[in-house]
Amino acid sequence: MLWVEKYRPKTIKEVVADRGILERVIAWAKRWQEGIPQKPLLLGGPPGVGKTSLALALANTFGWEVVELNASDQRSWQIIRNVVGEAAFSETISDEGEFLSSERGRLKLILLDEVDNISKREDFGGESALIKLLKQKPRQPMILTANDPYKLSRELRDLCEFIQFKRLRADQIVKVLERICAKEGIRADRKALIAIAQNAGGDLRAAINDLQAIAEGRDEIKAEDVVVAKRTQETDVFKVMQKIFKTFDRTVHMEAMNLDESPEDLIDWIDENVALEYEGEDLLKAYIILSRADMFLGRVRRRGFYRLWKYATYLMTVGVAYAKQKPKGGFTRYQRPNTWQMLVLIKERREKIKNILKKIAKYSHMSTRKALNEMFFFIVYMLRHADILTASKISAFYDLTEGELALLVGDRRAKEIKEFIRKKGIKRPPEEEVEEEFFKTFEKKVDISKEKKVEEGIIKEEVIEEPEKVEEVKAKTKRKRRKRKGKAEEATLDKFFS
Numbered sequence: 001m002l003w004v005e006k007y008r009p010k011t012i013k014e015v016v017a018d019r020g021i022l023e024r025v026i027a028w029a030k031r032w033q034e035g036i037p038q039k040p041l042l043l044g045g046p047p048g049v050g051k052t053s054l055a056l057a058l059a060n061t062f063g064w065e066v067v068e069l070n071a072s073d074q075r076s077w078q079i080i081r082n083v084v085g086e087a088a089f090s091e092t093i094s095d096e097g098e099f100l101s102s103e104r105g106r107l108k109l110i111l112l113d114e115v116d117n118i119s120k121r122e123d124f125g126g127e128s129a130l131i132k133l134l135k136q137k138p139r140q141p142m143i144l145t146a147n148d149p150y151k152l153s154r155e156l157r158d159l160c161e162f163i164q165f166k167r168l169r170a171d172q173i174v175k176v177l178e179r180i181c182a183k184e185g186i187r188a189d190r191k192a193l194i195a196i197a198q199n200a201g202g203d204l205r206a207a208i209n210d211l212q213a214i215a216e217g218r219d220e221i222k223a224e225d226v227v228v229a230k231r232t233q234e235t236d237v238f239k240v241m242q243k244i245f246k247t248f249d250r251t252v253h254m255e256a257m258n259l260d261e262s263p264e265d266l267i268d269w270i271d272e273n274v275a276l277e278y279e280g281e282d283l284l285k286a287y288i289i290l291s292r293a294d295m296f297l298g299r300v301r302r303r304g305f306y307r308l309w310k311y312a313t314y315l316m317t318v319g320v321a322y323a324k325q326k327p328k329g330g331f332t333r334y335q336r337p338n339t340w341q342m343l344v345l346i347k348e349r350r351e352k353i354k355n356i357l358k359k360i361a362k363y364s365h366m367s368t369r370k371a372l373n374e375m376f377f378f379i380v381y382m383l384r385h386a387d388i389l390t391a392s393k394i395s396a397f398y399d400l401t402e403g404e405l406a407l408l409v410g411d412r413r414a415k416e417i418k419e420f421i422r423k424k425g426i427k428r429p430p431e432e433e434v435e436e437e438f439f440k441t442f443e444k445k446v447d448i449s450k451e452k453k454v455e456e457g458i459i460k461e462e463v464i465e466e467p468e469k470v471e472e473v474k475a476k477t478k479r480k481r482r483k484r485k486g487k488a489e490e491a492t493l494d495k496f497f498s
Contacts, residue, residue, distance in 0.1 A: 003212045004205055007180050009050075009057040016172050016204065017050055021163055025054065028161065029062055032107060032141045040134060040142035042115075042157065044149035045165025048203030051145040055111050064141070065108035109141050115156075116146040127156060128351060134159040150336065153348060167202025170194065176204060177211050186215050191223040237261055237269055238334055244270065244320055245277040246327045256317045263309050264297055267316050268337040274320065276335075277328050285323035289315055352407050359398050363428075383409050388420050396426045 009015045012026060031038050043051040059066045112118075118127055134142075134156070144160060146152060174190070174197045181188040196214070200207035215221055237259055243252040256266060267290065274286050296312035299305055360371040360379065379398070383391050383405070395405060395417050405414035420426075 002209075003180060003184075004208050007176075007183070007208070009053050010060055012054075012057050012061045015050055015054050015057050016168060016176055017054060017165070021054075021165065024163060025058060029058055029141070033062060037137060037139065038141070039159065039161045040138070040144055042149060042152075042160035042162045043143060043145045043165060044162060045147070046167055046202070047147055048200075048205035049165045049168055050204060051165055052111070052113055055109065055143040055145065058143075059109040059111075062107075066111060067108055068111040068113065107140055109143060110138070112142070112144045114147065115144045116148045116151040127153065131156050131159065154345075155348060168204050169202070170197040173197035173200060173202075173204055173207045177207060180208065180211065181215075181221070184215070186219055186221060188215075188221040189223050192221045192226045195223065195226045237266070240266075240317070241269060241273055241334055242332075244317055245274070245324075245332070246329075248321055248327075250318050250321075252317045252321060253314050256313050257310070263293075263300075263312050263316070265337075266313070267293060267297065268339055269334075270316055270320060272337045272339075273332075273334045276332050278324055282324040286320045289319040289323055293319070349407060352404055356398075356400065356404050356408070359400065363398055380408050383417070384413065388416065389424075392417050392420045392424065392426050396421055396428050399428055 012022065015022065025041065028038055028041060041055075043054065045051060056066065058064075112130070115127075115130070118130070131153070149157060149162065149164075174193050177193045177196060178188070178190075181193075192214075193211075196207050196210050200210065211221075214225055218225070240252060240256050240259060243249050243255065259266065261269070271290060274290070275283060278286050293312040293315035296308045296315070300308050300312070354368075357368045357371050357376060360366075360375050361368045364371060364375060366375070379394060382394055386394070391413075400408075402414050402418050405417055408414075409417070
Protein backbone atom coordinates (compact mmCIF):
# COMPACT_ATOMS: atom_id res chain seq x y z
CA MET A 1 0.00 0.00 0.00
CA LEU A 2 1.27 3.47 -0.84
CA TRP A 3 2.25 5.41 2.27
CA VAL A 4 0.54 8.49 0.86
CA GLU A 5 -2.82 6.72 1.28
CA LYS A 6 -1.85 4.74 4.36
CA TYR A 7 -0.91 7.87 6.33
CA ARG A 8 -3.47 10.26 4.89
CA PRO A 9 -4.86 12.37 7.80
CA LYS A 10 -7.94 10.80 9.38
CA THR A 11 -9.00 13.87 11.40
CA ILE A 12 -8.53 17.61 11.08
CA LYS A 13 -5.94 17.56 13.89
CA GLU A 14 -3.58 15.45 11.78
CA VAL A 15 -3.65 17.82 8.79
CA VAL A 16 -0.46 19.79 8.17
CA ALA A 17 -1.47 23.33 7.15
CA ASP A 18 -1.30 26.92 8.34
CA ARG A 19 -3.29 27.58 11.48
CA GLY A 20 -5.33 30.33 9.81
CA ILE A 21 -6.49 27.93 7.08
CA LEU A 22 -7.56 25.28 9.59
CA GLU A 23 -9.48 27.82 11.69
CA ARG A 24 -11.39 29.13 8.65
CA VAL A 25 -12.31 25.64 7.45
CA ILE A 26 -13.43 24.47 10.93
CA ALA A 27 -15.55 27.63 11.42
CA TRP A 28 -17.16 27.02 8.00
CA ALA A 29 -17.99 23.40 8.92
CA LYS A 30 -19.42 24.38 12.33
CA ARG A 31 -21.80 26.86 10.72
CA TRP A 32 -23.07 24.05 8.47
CA GLN A 33 -23.53 21.88 11.56
CA GLU A 34 -25.65 24.64 13.12
CA GLY A 35 -27.92 24.63 10.08
CA ILE A 36 -26.55 27.85 8.53
CA PRO A 37 -25.80 27.22 4.81
CA GLN A 38 -22.48 28.60 3.59
CA LYS A 39 -20.81 29.28 0.26
CA PRO A 40 -18.80 26.33 -1.12
CA LEU A 41 -15.09 26.39 -0.27
CA LEU A 42 -12.57 26.73 -3.10
CA LEU A 43 -9.18 25.43 -1.96
CA GLY A 44 -6.46 26.66 -4.31
CA GLY A 45 -2.75 25.93 -4.33
CA PRO A 46 0.01 23.77 -5.85
CA PRO A 47 -0.29 19.97 -5.84
CA GLY A 48 0.75 17.99 -2.79
CA VAL A 49 -0.03 20.62 -0.12
CA GLY A 50 -3.00 18.79 1.42
CA LYS A 51 -6.13 20.28 -0.17
CA THR A 52 -7.91 16.96 -0.76
CA SER A 53 -6.61 15.48 2.51
CA LEU A 54 -8.01 18.44 4.43
CA ALA A 55 -11.45 18.00 2.84
CA LEU A 56 -11.60 14.26 3.59
CA ALA A 57 -10.28 14.73 7.14
CA LEU A 58 -12.88 17.44 7.75
CA ALA A 59 -15.72 15.14 6.64
CA ASN A 60 -14.37 12.34 8.84
CA THR A 61 -14.07 14.66 11.85
CA PHE A 62 -17.69 15.83 11.61
CA GLY A 63 -19.11 12.44 10.61
CA TRP A 64 -20.20 13.52 7.14
CA GLU A 65 -20.68 11.19 4.19
CA VAL A 66 -18.54 12.05 1.11
CA VAL A 67 -19.54 12.26 -2.56
CA GLU A 68 -16.33 12.73 -4.56
CA LEU A 69 -15.62 13.43 -8.23
CA ASN A 70 -11.93 13.73 -9.05
CA ALA A 71 -9.90 14.42 -12.20
CA SER A 72 -10.12 10.78 -13.34
CA ASP A 73 -13.94 10.98 -13.50
CA GLN A 74 -15.87 12.47 -16.38
CA ARG A 75 -17.49 15.73 -15.24
CA SER A 76 -19.63 16.88 -18.13
CA TRP A 77 -22.78 18.93 -17.62
CA GLN A 78 -24.89 15.76 -17.47
CA ILE A 79 -22.71 14.29 -14.69
CA ILE A 80 -22.63 17.56 -12.74
CA ARG A 81 -26.41 17.95 -13.05
CA ASN A 82 -27.34 14.34 -12.28
CA VAL A 83 -24.71 13.25 -9.73
CA VAL A 84 -23.60 16.45 -8.01
CA GLY A 85 -26.98 18.18 -8.32
CA GLU A 86 -28.80 15.19 -6.86
CA ALA A 87 -26.33 14.98 -3.97
CA ALA A 88 -26.41 18.73 -3.27
CA PHE A 89 -30.18 19.05 -2.87
CA SER A 90 -31.20 15.76 -1.27
CA GLU A 91 -30.84 13.93 2.04
CA THR A 92 -28.60 10.88 2.29
CA ILE A 93 -28.44 7.35 3.65
CA SER A 94 -25.31 5.99 5.33
CA ASP A 95 -23.48 2.83 4.26
CA GLU A 96 -25.35 1.01 7.06
CA GLY A 97 -28.74 2.11 5.68
CA GLU A 98 -29.38 4.80 8.33
CA PHE A 99 -31.27 7.93 7.20
CA LEU A 100 -29.12 11.02 7.78
CA SER A 101 -31.12 14.22 8.24
CA SER A 102 -29.40 17.49 7.33
CA GLU A 103 -31.58 19.27 9.92
CA ARG A 104 -29.76 17.30 12.62
CA GLY A 105 -26.34 18.05 11.19
CA ARG A 106 -26.00 14.67 9.43
CA LEU A 107 -24.63 16.14 6.23
CA LYS A 108 -22.67 14.86 3.28
CA LEU A 109 -19.68 16.63 1.78
CA ILE A 110 -19.58 17.02 -2.00
CA LEU A 111 -15.92 17.12 -3.07
CA LEU A 112 -14.97 18.19 -6.60
CA ASP A 113 -11.24 17.68 -7.01
CA GLU A 114 -9.11 19.64 -9.52
CA VAL A 115 -11.98 21.71 -10.94
CA ASP A 116 -9.43 23.73 -12.97
CA ASN A 117 -9.21 20.66 -15.25
CA ILE A 118 -12.99 20.52 -15.72
CA SER A 119 -12.86 22.30 -19.10
CA LYS A 120 -11.47 19.31 -21.03
CA ARG A 121 -13.29 18.31 -24.22
CA GLU A 122 -15.02 15.35 -22.56
CA ASP A 123 -16.16 17.63 -19.71
CA PHE A 124 -17.79 20.14 -22.07
CA GLY A 125 -20.36 22.30 -20.30
CA GLY A 126 -19.33 21.08 -16.84
CA GLU A 127 -18.32 24.50 -15.51
CA SER A 128 -21.55 26.14 -16.72
CA ALA A 129 -23.61 23.39 -15.07
CA LEU A 130 -21.61 23.83 -11.85
CA ILE A 131 -22.26 27.60 -11.84
CA LYS A 132 -26.01 27.03 -12.27
CA LEU A 133 -25.97 24.52 -9.43
CA LEU A 134 -24.12 26.87 -7.04
CA LYS A 135 -26.52 29.72 -7.82
CA GLN A 136 -29.36 27.56 -6.49
CA LYS A 137 -27.58 27.47 -3.08
CA PRO A 138 -27.06 23.74 -2.34
CA ARG A 139 -28.34 22.33 0.96
CA GLN A 140 -25.18 20.25 1.45
CA PRO A 141 -21.59 21.47 2.02
CA MET A 142 -19.34 21.55 -1.04
CA ILE A 143 -15.56 21.83 -1.37
CA LEU A 144 -13.80 22.46 -4.68
CA THR A 145 -10.03 22.13 -5.12
CA ALA A 146 -7.87 23.63 -7.87
CA ASN A 147 -4.14 23.73 -8.56
CA ASP A 148 -4.62 26.96 -10.51
CA PRO A 149 -7.87 28.63 -9.39
CA TYR A 150 -7.35 31.49 -11.87
CA LYS A 151 -8.11 29.11 -14.74
CA LEU A 152 -11.69 29.16 -13.48
CA SER A 153 -14.12 31.85 -14.57
CA ARG A 154 -14.56 34.88 -12.33
CA GLU A 155 -18.25 33.99 -11.93
CA LEU A 156 -17.41 30.58 -10.47
CA ARG A 157 -14.75 32.00 -8.13
CA ASP A 158 -17.17 34.65 -6.85
CA LEU A 159 -19.69 31.96 -5.91
CA CYS A 160 -17.14 30.32 -3.56
CA GLU A 161 -15.18 31.24 -0.46
CA PHE A 162 -11.57 31.12 -1.65
CA ILE A 163 -8.74 29.79 0.56
CA GLN A 164 -5.18 29.93 -0.81
CA PHE A 165 -2.73 27.16 0.15
CA LYS A 166 1.03 27.68 0.01
CA ARG A 167 3.84 25.15 -0.36
CA LEU A 168 4.78 23.53 2.93
CA ARG A 169 8.03 24.43 4.69
CA ALA A 170 10.80 21.85 4.90
CA ASP A 171 10.49 21.62 8.71
CA GLN A 172 6.75 20.82 8.41
CA ILE A 173 7.50 18.02 5.95
CA VAL A 174 10.31 16.63 8.15
CA LYS A 175 7.90 16.25 11.12
CA VAL A 176 5.53 14.19 8.97
CA LEU A 177 8.37 12.01 7.65
CA GLU A 178 9.63 11.38 11.22
CA ARG A 179 6.15 10.30 12.30
CA ILE A 180 5.88 7.87 9.37
CA CYS A 181 9.32 6.39 10.08
CA ALA A 182 8.38 5.85 13.73
CA LYS A 183 5.19 3.98 12.77
CA GLU A 184 7.06 1.87 10.18
CA GLY A 185 9.84 1.03 12.66
CA ILE A 186 12.54 2.71 10.56
CA ARG A 187 15.53 4.50 12.13
CA ALA A 188 16.12 7.59 10.01
CA ASP A 189 18.97 10.09 10.14
CA ARG A 190 17.46 13.59 10.44
CA LYS A 191 19.87 14.86 7.75
CA ALA A 192 18.43 12.29 5.34
CA LEU A 193 14.87 13.44 6.05
CA ILE A 194 15.88 17.10 5.63
CA ALA A 195 17.41 16.26 2.25
CA ILE A 196 14.20 14.52 1.15
CA ALA A 197 12.06 17.44 2.35
CA GLN A 198 14.19 20.08 0.62
CA ASN A 199 14.22 18.11 -2.61
CA ALA A 200 10.38 17.88 -2.54
CA GLY A 201 10.09 21.66 -2.79
CA GLY A 202 7.05 21.99 -0.53
CA ASP A 203 5.19 18.97 -1.99
CA LEU A 204 4.38 16.64 0.93
CA ARG A 205 3.03 13.91 -1.36
CA ALA A 206 6.29 13.85 -3.32
CA ALA A 207 8.36 13.71 -0.10
CA ILE A 208 6.38 10.72 1.24
CA ASN A 209 6.75 8.87 -2.08
CA ASP A 210 10.52 9.53 -2.08
CA LEU A 211 10.79 8.29 1.52
CA GLN A 212 8.95 5.06 0.69
CA ALA A 213 11.16 4.47 -2.37
CA ILE A 214 14.35 4.93 -0.32
CA ALA A 215 13.12 2.90 2.69
CA GLU A 216 12.04 -0.10 0.61
CA GLY A 217 13.74 -3.18 2.13
CA ARG A 218 15.58 -1.13 4.83
CA ASP A 219 15.14 -0.65 8.56
CA GLU A 220 17.57 2.28 8.70
CA ILE A 221 18.10 5.34 6.48
CA LYS A 222 21.35 7.29 6.46
CA ALA A 223 22.21 10.55 4.74
CA GLU A 224 24.27 8.76 2.07
CA ASP A 225 21.25 6.60 1.20
CA VAL A 226 19.35 9.61 -0.08
CA VAL A 227 20.06 9.57 -3.78
CA VAL A 228 17.09 11.15 -5.48
CA ALA A 229 17.03 13.15 -8.66
CA LYS A 230 16.52 16.85 -8.23
CA ARG A 231 12.78 17.34 -8.53
CA THR A 232 11.73 19.99 -11.04
CA GLN A 233 9.30 22.23 -9.19
CA GLU A 234 6.90 24.71 -10.66
CA THR A 235 8.23 28.11 -9.65
CA ASP A 236 5.79 30.79 -8.62
CA VAL A 237 5.48 33.37 -11.41
CA PHE A 238 5.34 36.18 -8.83
CA LYS A 239 8.74 35.11 -7.44
CA VAL A 240 10.19 35.07 -10.96
CA MET A 241 8.97 38.61 -11.62
CA GLN A 242 10.34 39.73 -8.28
CA LYS A 243 13.77 38.43 -9.31
CA ILE A 244 13.51 40.09 -12.73
CA PHE A 245 12.50 43.51 -11.44
CA LYS A 246 14.38 43.68 -8.13
CA THR A 247 17.68 41.82 -8.73
CA PHE A 248 20.41 41.23 -11.31
CA ASP A 249 20.30 37.45 -10.88
CA ARG A 250 21.02 35.62 -14.17
CA THR A 251 19.63 32.32 -12.79
CA VAL A 252 16.13 33.76 -13.20
CA HIS A 253 16.28 32.45 -16.78
CA MET A 254 16.42 28.84 -15.55
CA GLU A 255 13.64 29.45 -13.01
CA ALA A 256 11.47 30.87 -15.78
CA MET A 257 12.06 27.71 -17.84
CA ASN A 258 10.67 25.64 -14.91
CA LEU A 259 7.51 27.75 -14.71
CA ASP A 260 4.17 26.20 -15.55
CA GLU A 261 3.75 29.09 -17.99
CA SER A 262 4.59 29.18 -21.68
CA PRO A 263 6.83 32.04 -22.93
CA GLU A 264 3.72 33.56 -24.56
CA ASP A 265 2.05 33.74 -21.13
CA LEU A 266 5.18 34.89 -19.30
CA ILE A 267 5.69 37.87 -21.62
CA ASP A 268 2.11 38.96 -20.85
CA TRP A 269 2.91 38.86 -17.12
CA ILE A 270 6.07 40.94 -17.55
CA ASP A 271 4.43 43.40 -19.94
CA GLU A 272 1.56 43.97 -17.50
CA ASN A 273 3.84 44.68 -14.50
CA VAL A 274 7.02 46.27 -15.87
CA ALA A 275 5.50 49.78 -15.63
CA LEU A 276 4.91 49.24 -11.89
CA GLU A 277 8.66 48.86 -11.33
CA TYR A 278 10.44 50.83 -14.06
CA GLU A 279 10.11 54.39 -15.27
CA GLY A 280 11.81 56.77 -17.69
CA GLU A 281 14.75 55.39 -19.66
CA ASP A 282 14.66 52.06 -17.77
CA LEU A 283 11.06 51.51 -18.90
CA LEU A 284 11.93 52.40 -22.51
CA LYS A 285 14.82 49.91 -22.58
CA ALA A 286 12.66 47.18 -21.01
CA TYR A 287 9.93 47.62 -23.65
CA ILE A 288 12.49 47.55 -26.48
CA ILE A 289 13.87 44.26 -25.13
CA LEU A 290 10.35 42.85 -24.73
CA SER A 291 9.62 43.77 -28.34
CA ARG A 292 12.70 41.77 -29.44
CA ALA A 293 11.49 38.80 -27.38
CA ASP A 294 8.07 39.09 -29.00
CA MET A 295 9.70 38.94 -32.45
CA PHE A 296 11.19 35.55 -31.56
CA LEU A 297 7.80 34.35 -30.30
CA GLY A 298 6.23 35.48 -33.57
CA ARG A 299 8.70 33.37 -35.52
CA VAL A 300 7.87 30.39 -33.31
CA ARG A 301 4.15 30.82 -34.05
CA ARG A 302 4.64 31.24 -37.80
CA ARG A 303 7.34 28.65 -38.45
CA GLY A 304 7.16 26.26 -35.51
CA PHE A 305 10.84 26.85 -34.53
CA TYR A 306 10.37 26.11 -30.84
CA ARG A 307 14.11 26.23 -30.18
CA LEU A 308 13.74 30.01 -30.37
CA TRP A 309 11.74 29.93 -27.12
CA LYS A 310 14.93 29.90 -25.05
CA TYR A 311 16.18 33.11 -26.72
CA ALA A 312 12.83 34.81 -26.16
CA THR A 313 12.79 33.68 -22.51
CA TYR A 314 16.34 34.91 -21.94
CA LEU A 315 15.51 38.35 -23.35
CA MET A 316 12.29 38.77 -21.34
CA THR A 317 13.97 37.69 -18.06
CA VAL A 318 17.69 38.51 -17.94
CA GLY A 319 17.36 41.19 -20.63
CA VAL A 320 14.61 43.05 -18.77
CA ALA A 321 16.43 42.57 -15.44
CA TYR A 322 19.54 44.35 -16.81
CA ALA A 323 17.52 47.13 -18.46
CA LYS A 324 17.32 48.95 -15.12
CA GLN A 325 20.10 51.03 -13.60
CA LYS A 326 19.16 50.09 -10.04
CA PRO A 327 16.33 48.03 -8.57
CA LYS A 328 13.31 49.63 -6.92
CA GLY A 329 12.93 48.65 -3.25
CA GLY A 330 9.81 47.84 -1.27
CA PHE A 331 6.85 45.59 -1.97
CA THR A 332 4.98 45.71 -5.27
CA ARG A 333 1.60 44.05 -5.79
CA TYR A 334 1.84 42.43 -9.22
CA GLN A 335 -1.28 42.07 -11.35
CA ARG A 336 -2.57 39.35 -13.63
CA PRO A 337 -2.53 40.27 -17.34
CA ASN A 338 -5.57 42.33 -18.34
CA THR A 339 -5.61 40.51 -21.67
CA TRP A 340 -6.54 37.28 -19.91
CA GLN A 341 -9.35 38.94 -17.98
CA MET A 342 -10.71 40.36 -21.25
CA LEU A 343 -10.62 36.90 -22.83
CA VAL A 344 -12.49 35.44 -19.84
CA LEU A 345 -15.13 38.18 -20.08
CA ILE A 346 -15.49 37.61 -23.82
CA LYS A 347 -15.92 33.88 -23.22
CA GLU A 348 -18.57 34.50 -20.55
CA ARG A 349 -20.40 36.94 -22.87
CA ARG A 350 -20.33 34.40 -25.71
CA GLU A 351 -21.77 31.69 -23.44
CA LYS A 352 -24.61 33.98 -22.30
CA ILE A 353 -25.52 34.93 -25.87
CA LYS A 354 -25.49 31.25 -26.80
CA ASN A 355 -27.93 30.50 -23.95
CA ILE A 356 -30.19 33.39 -25.01
CA LEU A 357 -30.29 32.10 -28.60
CA LYS A 358 -31.19 28.62 -27.33
CA LYS A 359 -34.14 30.08 -25.42
CA ILE A 360 -35.32 32.10 -28.43
CA ALA A 361 -35.00 29.00 -30.63
CA LYS A 362 -36.83 26.82 -28.10
CA TYR A 363 -39.79 29.12 -27.48
CA SER A 364 -40.09 30.27 -31.11
CA HIS A 365 -39.67 26.72 -32.48
CA MET A 366 -36.79 27.43 -34.83
CA SER A 367 -33.09 26.68 -35.15
CA THR A 368 -30.51 28.78 -33.27
CA ARG A 369 -29.13 29.99 -36.61
CA LYS A 370 -32.56 31.26 -37.64
CA ALA A 371 -33.07 32.74 -34.18
CA LEU A 372 -29.86 34.74 -34.61
CA ASN A 373 -30.61 35.91 -38.14
CA GLU A 374 -34.32 36.70 -37.80
CA MET A 375 -35.26 37.22 -34.14
CA PHE A 376 -32.28 38.15 -31.94
CA PHE A 377 -31.69 41.77 -33.02
CA PHE A 378 -35.40 42.53 -33.21
CA ILE A 379 -35.91 41.26 -29.65
CA VAL A 380 -32.91 43.30 -28.41
CA TYR A 381 -34.35 46.43 -30.07
CA MET A 382 -37.77 45.84 -28.48
CA LEU A 383 -36.27 45.22 -25.05
CA ARG A 384 -34.34 48.49 -25.29
CA HIS A 385 -36.91 50.82 -26.87
CA ALA A 386 -40.40 49.38 -26.30
CA ASP A 387 -42.56 50.49 -23.37
CA ILE A 388 -41.90 48.75 -20.08
CA LEU A 389 -44.99 46.50 -20.32
CA THR A 390 -44.07 45.15 -23.76
CA ALA A 391 -40.40 44.71 -22.82
CA SER A 392 -41.41 42.87 -19.64
CA LYS A 393 -43.72 40.51 -21.55
CA ILE A 394 -40.97 39.74 -24.06
CA SER A 395 -38.53 39.04 -21.22
CA ALA A 396 -41.03 36.77 -19.45
CA PHE A 397 -41.97 34.96 -22.67
CA TYR A 398 -38.34 34.04 -23.39
CA ASP A 399 -37.57 33.38 -19.69
CA LEU A 400 -34.55 35.73 -19.67
CA THR A 401 -32.57 36.03 -16.43
CA GLU A 402 -31.47 39.39 -15.04
CA GLY A 403 -27.87 38.65 -16.06
CA GLU A 404 -28.93 37.90 -19.64
CA LEU A 405 -31.06 41.04 -19.72
CA ALA A 406 -28.15 43.12 -18.40
CA LEU A 407 -26.00 41.86 -21.28
CA LEU A 408 -28.64 42.90 -23.84
CA VAL A 409 -29.95 46.19 -22.44
CA GLY A 410 -27.63 47.23 -19.58
CA ASP A 411 -27.91 46.89 -15.81
CA ARG A 412 -30.31 49.79 -15.23
CA ARG A 413 -32.89 48.73 -17.84
CA ALA A 414 -32.57 45.06 -16.77
CA LYS A 415 -33.39 45.93 -13.14
CA GLU A 416 -36.31 48.08 -14.28
CA ILE A 417 -37.77 45.24 -16.38
CA LYS A 418 -37.30 42.59 -13.68
CA GLU A 419 -38.82 44.84 -11.02
CA PHE A 420 -41.87 45.45 -13.25
CA ILE A 421 -42.24 41.68 -13.84
CA ARG A 422 -42.16 41.04 -10.09
CA LYS A 423 -44.70 43.79 -9.30
CA LYS A 424 -47.17 42.78 -12.03
CA GLY A 425 -46.62 39.04 -11.61
CA ILE A 426 -45.96 38.50 -15.33
CA LYS A 427 -45.18 34.86 -16.09
CA ARG A 428 -44.73 32.80 -19.19
CA PRO A 429 -47.85 30.65 -19.73
CA PRO A 430 -47.45 26.84 -19.96
CA GLU A 431 -46.92 25.39 -23.45
CA GLU A 432 -50.41 23.83 -23.45
CA GLU A 433 -52.09 27.20 -22.88
CA VAL A 434 -49.92 28.87 -25.52
CA GLU A 435 -50.90 26.29 -28.17
CA GLU A 436 -54.58 26.42 -27.22
CA GLU A 437 -54.67 30.23 -27.49
CA PHE A 438 -52.96 30.04 -30.86
CA PHE A 439 -55.40 27.60 -32.36
CA LYS A 440 -58.31 29.78 -31.25
CA THR A 441 -56.68 32.81 -32.86
CA PHE A 442 -55.73 30.87 -35.98
CA GLU A 443 -59.21 29.36 -36.35
CA LYS A 444 -60.72 32.82 -36.06
CA LYS A 445 -58.39 34.19 -38.75
CA VAL A 446 -59.22 31.29 -41.08
CA ASP A 447 -62.97 31.78 -40.60
CA ILE A 448 -62.73 35.54 -41.32
CA SER A 449 -60.62 34.89 -44.42
CA LYS A 450 -63.14 32.33 -45.68
CA GLU A 451 -66.11 34.68 -45.14
CA LYS A 452 -64.42 37.40 -47.17
CA LYS A 453 -63.69 35.00 -50.03
CA VAL A 454 -67.29 33.80 -50.06
CA GLU A 455 -68.55 37.38 -50.12
CA GLU A 456 -66.23 38.24 -53.00
CA GLY A 457 -67.34 35.15 -54.94
CA ILE A 458 -63.85 33.64 -55.02
CA ILE A 459 -65.07 30.40 -53.43
CA LYS A 460 -68.44 28.90 -52.78
CA GLU A 461 -69.62 28.29 -49.25
CA GLU A 462 -69.81 24.57 -48.49
CA VAL A 463 -72.73 23.24 -46.54
CA ILE A 464 -72.07 20.00 -44.74
CA GLU A 465 -75.24 18.39 -43.49
CA GLU A 466 -74.01 14.91 -42.54
CA PRO A 467 -72.54 14.67 -38.95
CA GLU A 468 -69.94 12.06 -40.05
CA LYS A 469 -68.48 14.46 -42.60
CA VAL A 470 -68.39 17.26 -40.03
CA GLU A 471 -66.24 15.07 -37.75
CA GLU A 472 -64.01 14.13 -40.70
CA VAL A 473 -63.43 17.80 -41.53
CA LYS A 474 -62.61 18.56 -37.90
CA ALA A 475 -60.05 15.72 -37.83
CA LYS A 476 -58.42 17.04 -41.04
CA THR A 477 -58.30 20.53 -39.51
CA LYS A 478 -56.50 19.20 -36.41
CA ARG A 479 -53.90 17.44 -38.58
CA LYS A 480 -53.30 20.65 -40.53
CA ARG A 481 -52.85 22.55 -37.30
CA ARG A 482 -49.97 20.31 -36.26
CA LYS A 483 -48.22 20.95 -39.59
CA ARG A 484 -48.45 24.72 -39.14
CA LYS A 485 -46.36 24.81 -35.98
CA GLY A 486 -43.96 27.51 -37.23
CA LYS A 487 -46.79 29.91 -38.10
CA ALA A 488 -48.46 28.98 -34.87
CA GLU A 489 -45.75 30.52 -32.73
CA GLU A 490 -45.98 33.85 -34.61
CA ALA A 491 -49.68 33.96 -33.82
CA THR A 492 -48.89 32.94 -30.25
CA LEU A 493 -46.59 35.92 -29.79
CA ASP A 494 -49.26 38.24 -31.17
CA LYS A 495 -51.74 36.80 -28.69
CA PHE A 496 -49.23 36.92 -25.85
CA PHE A 497 -48.52 40.65 -26.32
CA SER A 498 -52.15 41.67 -27.07
